[in-house]
Amino acid sequence: MAYVIEGETGKWEVVCGLEVHAQVVSQAKLFSGSSTAFGAEPNTQVSLVDAAMPGMLPVINAYCIEQAVRTGLGLKAKINLFSVFDRKNYFYADLPQGYQISQLYHPIVGEGAVTIDLPDGTSKDIGIERLHMEQDAGKSMHDQDPRRSFIDLNRSGVCLMEIVGKPDIRSPEEAGLYLRKLRSIFRYLGTCDGNMEEGSMRADVNVSVRKVGEQGYRTRAELKNLNSVRFVMQAIEVEANRQVDLYESGGTVVQETRLFDSARGETRPMRRKEFAHDYRYFPDPDLLPVELTQEYVEKIRCGLPELPDEKKERFIAEFGLTPYDAGVLVASKRASEYFETVARGRDPKQAASWITTTLYAVLNDKGLEIDQSPVSAENLGRLLDLIADGTISNRLAKDVFFLMVDTGKDPAAIVEEKGMRQVSDTGAIEKIIDDLIAGNAKQVEQFRAGNEKVKGWFVGQIMRATQGKANPAVVNELLVTKLKG
Amino acid sequence: MALDIAAVRQIAFLARIKVPDAELESLAKELSHIIGWVEQLNEVETEGVQPIYSVSEMTLYQREDKVTDGDCRGKVLANAPDRVGGFFAVPKVVE
Numbered sequence: 001m002a003y004v005i006e007g008e009t010g011k012w013e014v015v016c017g018l019e020v021h022a023q024v025v026s027q028a029k030l031f032s033g034s035s036t037a038f039g040a041e042p043n044t045q046v047s048l049v050d051a052a053m054p055g056m057l058p059v060i061n062a063y064c065i066e067q068a069v070r071t072g073l074g075l076k077a078k079i080n081l082f083s084v085f086d087r088k089n090y091f092y093a094d095l096p097q098g099y100q101i102s103q104l105y106h107p108i109v110g111e112g113a114v115t116i117d118l119p120d121g122t123s124k125d126i127g128i129e130r131l132h133m134e135q136d137a138g139k140s141m142h143d144q145d146p147r148r149s150f151i152d153l154n155r156s157g158v159c160l161m162e163i164v165g166k167p168d169i170r171s172p173e174e175a176g177l178y179l180r181k182l183r184s185i186f187r188y189l190g191t192c193d194g195n196m197e198e199g200s201m202r203a204d205v206n207v208s209v210r211k212v213g214e215q216g217y218r219t220r221a222e223l224k225n226l227n228s229v230r231f232v233m234q235a236i237e238v239e240a241n242r243q244v245d246l247y248e249s250g251g252t253v254v255q256e257t258r259l260f261d262s263a264r265g266e267t268r269p270m271r272r273k274e275f276a277h278d279y280r281y282f283p284d285p286d287l288l289p290v291e292l293t294q295e296y297v298e299k300i301r302c303g304l305p306e307l308p309d310e311k312k313e314r315f316i317a318e319f320g321l322t323p324y325d326a327g328v329l330v331a332s333k334r335a336s337e338y339f340e341t342v343a344r345g346r347d348p349k350q351a352a353s354w355i356t357t358t359l360y361a362v363l364n365d366k367g368l369e370i371d372q373s374p375v376s377a378e379n380l381g382r383l384l385d386l387i388a389d390g391t392i393s394n395r396l397a398k399d400v401f402f403l404m405v406d407t408g409k410d411p412a413a414i415v416e417e418k419g420m421r422q423v424s425d426t427g428a429i430e431k432i433i434d435d436l437i438a439g440n441a442k443q444v445e446q447f448r449a450g451n452e453k454v455k456g457w458f459v460g461q462i463m464r465a466t467q468g469k470a471n472p473a474v475v476n477e478l479l480v481t482k483l484k485g
Numbered sequence: 486m487a488l489d490i491a492a493v494r495q496i497a498f499l500a501r502i503k504v505p506d507a508e509l510e511s512l513a514k515e516l517s518h519i520i521g522w523v524e525q526l527n528e529v530e531t532e533g534v535q536p537i538y539s540v541s542e543m544t545l546y547q548r549e550d551k552v553t554d555g556d557c558r559g560k561v562l563a564n565a566p567d568r569v570g571g572f573f574a575v576p577k578v579v580e
Binding site: 042061152 | 549560572
């Protein structure tokens with residue numbers, strides 16, 4: 001369903017394009033041999049190159065180029081065999097060079113697309129305009145001292161990929177799906193860890209609004225440095241509503257950079273006037289162009305893992321999953337691996353259902369990721385085996401599962417230990433039924449008079465007598481035969 | 486192309502160079518001369534000539550992805566006018 005803002009003068013739609021900064025997974029920085037590890041003591045992962053001491057020269061890290069190309073291939077994008085680094089000039093305390101080395105005129109990756117799956121079951125392509133490589137800046141801390149800002153250059157010079165999306169996004173929800181999908185692709189590829197809390201993935205969002213049916217785009221505002229999917233979605237909603245109110249009260253939107261204040265739920269203009277968009281880009285004379293060969297690109301393409309879209313198609317075709325279940329399972333590479341371990345040689349739909357409902361409920365509740373699951377894929381598989389061979393019923397299996405969550409034990413051991421084996425022994429069940437029929441003549445009569453509901457009461461009594469361990473199929477069959485006399 | 490005083494003032498601001506107002510006019514003239522001199526290159530016929538990025542017969546040298554540098558905070562901070570703990574300290578940047 002289309003996202004529409006009901007204004008006083010009619011219906012408005014929102015137009016968004018995202019620029020995502022993704023930190024490349026590498027040992028060393030883009031142009032120096034310093035470490036990229038997160039969380040080190042301030043300024044301990046800084047070389048004289050990163051600190052921009054006079055006379056230092058950048059030397060490019062081959063693996064960062066490879067990672068950018070790999071990401072481009074994962075975004076089904078055109079790889080440019082010729083790309084050039086430019087200097088983007090501006091002054092800021094955490095940018096010791098006085099410029100950022102980036103790629104403006106000749107980026108390493110051109111147009112591509114990311115497919116998002118909408119909740120109504122349809123999917124939509126969000127266009128990628130380009131992907132380029134650039135240096136990250138250092139980190140400023142403004143709240144430690146009344147008169148000074150503190151600067152840590154550990155992040156200075158780490159390789160970023162900036163992924164510029166086309167203005168194809170029409171709702172906060174689509175923006176959220178797009179970011180999650182990008183993150184999933186990065187993680188499958190191993191090119192960015194996608195950890196937004198640690199800042200290894202950040203988004204700038206361009207937002208404008210227009211009347212439904214209107215052609216062309218109106219003036220946009222840019223919301224900078226959003227570091228969670230939730231904030232991106234909230235910021236778009238808040239900013240779009242602000243713009244609608246502005247237009248409807250006779251105002252106009254000005255092109256500017258704004259900050260989203262999540263605590264107040266508002267956006268406001270940034271005061272940093274020096275960020276006037278005059279970066280005086282020019283090719284960096286310290287670096288030669290990056291020239292790649294088609295063979296190099298093909299070699300990386302051959303090494304690509306199965307990506308979420310392909311895996312989803314395979315799960316649907318090979319395992320007969322619904323597109324929805326397949327989509328949920330491939331969203332995380334580890335979840336898809338977990339599923340395949342459980343599903344192999346078993347009923348895949350049953351495996352999918354246990355994972356996406358029962359297991360996910362537990363993980364959400366405990367705030368765990370699937371690779372931290374207290375129930376291993378192997379053990380969940382064994383549990384399904386116990387259901388399949390009739391050792392336990394589905395209902396008992398739930399109880400066994402929760403004991404597995406608490407203890408991490410093998411399900412067969414739990415069943416033995418707790419005596420939870422399902423009673424399929426017809427003799428034992430028949431005896432219970434006979435006793436019930438003998439002792440409850442009134443209910444038997446009601447059933448024979450056509451009151452089917454009474455059957456449920458009998459089933460309940462049998463389950464109570466067996467502590468829920470009677471095989472429901474066996475109970476049903478025997479009970480009906482005997483009640484009918 | 487001739488630069489006017491306003492353009493020179495803007496360039497000076499972007500480069501964080503303090504230029505007294507009295508010098509703006511002569512600076513505008515000098516810079517315009519330099520641009521005019523470089524502009525002569527436009528007269529050369531370059532139709533069909535591929536742009537070059539370097540005159541050296543080299544391709545971009547690439548480094549292996551190995552940690553070989555850093556861990557020299559003493560050197561990095563040695564010339565800092567002010568520092569606190571392991572940080573550079575600079576006049577407060579107002580967000």
